[in-house]
Amino acid sequence: MGSKQEQVQKTIKMSKLLFSHPQLILVLERFGIKLGVREKTIEEICLENNISPKVFLMVANLNIDSSYHQDLDFSAQEIKQIVNYLMKSHAYYSAEVFPEIIQNIHLMSEFSQKPEMQLVERFFNGYKHEVDQHFDYENHTVFPYILNLIDANAAENYSVIDYREHHDDIQEKLDDVKKLLIEHLPQKADNNLRRKILFALFDLDADLQTHSKIENEILIPQVEQFEKQGLV
Amino acid sequence: MGTRCKILIIEPSVIIREGIAAILQQMKDGVELSFADTLEEALKFGQSELFKIVIINPVTLNNSKKNLNNLLTLYNKTNVVGLISNHYDRNLSDNFADNIFVTDRHETITQIISKHFNTTPAATNDIDNTLSEREIDVLKLLASGKSNKEIAEELFISIHTVISHRKNISNKIGVKSTAALVIYAVANGLIDVDSFTE
Structure with missing residues (x-):
């Protein structure tokens, strides 16, 4: 038998982990961990940076294998670290990923002079707007609520259950753009732009999938548990 | 193989779930059954290679092609058999390796399942995507x-x-x-x- 992917353990060297899974460099950045990890283990690096190794391993393992399952036994402080991680991810998408994709889609649209490409540009801008609203809602309503619940132990007239309902699938439109660019829209000479856009979209998609998994499978259920049973 | 055939049943109705379980447990080749009400719950079992066969009621896919694709990708080494108790978009059920209908006879069901004991799924079949x-x-x-x-x-x-x-x-x-x-x-x-x- 044996599973497809070995789970990452806290006793292995951080550098070894990063060489096998370079996408985790981004995860380190979001946890505020600086590179130059020398010979240290994951556990040592996490403790130096005041990050719970359990939280780090959960995020790393979910990034590597999306079917990874983690039991819900995070403490309030660990949940704060997770919220912080998610906020940093939002900032990364808004400040780096989206502007670049939008810029390239704009160039592609100008270059091709095709009406459908102008529509793709409009479509993606609309998608970006939706995602912004979604992040805004999380940054300004959900996350402050969770942090306040933890710090002040104060449940308000709000519950993460409302959040769950608000949490619609923002990935569907991303899939649509990928499908259009790969399958349906004939390519002229825009190859390097389109390739750049697609690579960025696939990266974004993979990252967003882990992101929503952390929200849906860890954050929401764990906070729901706090709401019901008090803090751990 | 020697080991018992591991089957995961994803079906929200307890009556249907227990019914199909009873039929499968009477088969002479031993089966080991796991159950889930929803797709989410099924995903908690994690690694796909765990199961030889997954029997799923398409209702748990919420009529979503995306859910279907996710399921087929996750269980790409598993025989996915539909458990059809209602009318669904054929696009969903046609993509399964086989389908059991709730009206099927006892023998038909066990035949379908036996067939998949030792087979691995064929490469994804190409669907005709031309618009009418x-x-x-x-x-x-x-x-x-x-x-x-x-x-x-x-x-x-x-x-x-x-x-x-x-x-x-x-x-x-x-x-x-x-x-x-x-x-x-x-x-x-x-x-x-x-x-x-x-």
Whole structure:
């Protein structure tokens, strides 16, 4: 038998982990961990940076294998670290990923002079707007609520259950753009732009999938548990 | 193989779940059953290689092609058998390795399951994704900004039929949002850019 992917353990060297899974460099950045990890283990690096190794391993393992399952036994402080991680991810998408994709889609649209490409540009801008609203809602309503619940132990007239309902699938439109660019829209000479856009979209998609998994499978259920049973 | 055949049953109805379990447990080859009410719960079992066969009620896919694709990707080394107790979009059930109908006889069910004890799934079958003429009519009107109701009136069909066409169009083209369907229509010359309004 044996599973497809070995789970990452806290006793292995951080550098070894990063060489096998370079996408985790981004995860380190979001946890505020600086590179130059020398010979240290994951556990040592996490403790130096005041990050719970359990939280780090959960995020790393979910990034590597999306079917990874983690039991819900995070403490309030660990949940704060997770919220912080998610906020940093939002900032990364808004400040780096989206502007670049939008810029390239704009160039592609100008270059091709095709009406459908102008529509793709409009479509993606609309998608970006939706995602912004979604992040805004999380940054300004959900996350402050969770942090306040933890710090002040104060449940308000709000519950993460409302959040769950608000949490619609923002990935569907991303899939649509990928499908259009790969399958349906004939390519002229825009190859390097389109390739750049697609690579960025696939990266974004993979990252967003882990992101929503952390929200849906860890954050929401764990906070729901706090709401019901008090803090751990 | 020697070991017992591991089967995961994803079915929300306890009656159907227990019923199919009872039938499978009477088979002479030993089976080891696991159960889930929902797709989410099924995913908690994690690694796909765990199961030789997954029996799933398509209702747990919420009629979503995306869920179906996720399922088939996750269980790409597993025989996925539909458990059909209602009317579903054929696009969902046609993609399974086999289907058990709730009206099937005892022997039929055990035959279907035995067949999959020792086989591995064939490569994903190619579905014909060409739009029918009627679907093109619907897509044109949809892309020109007409509502389901207006399309129904114009084509003398029921709204229900329009919705069903829409679903099939989406499944064939592989995009969900109306805006993306419009882009497809423009790119394929089905409508003029000037003919649709903002």
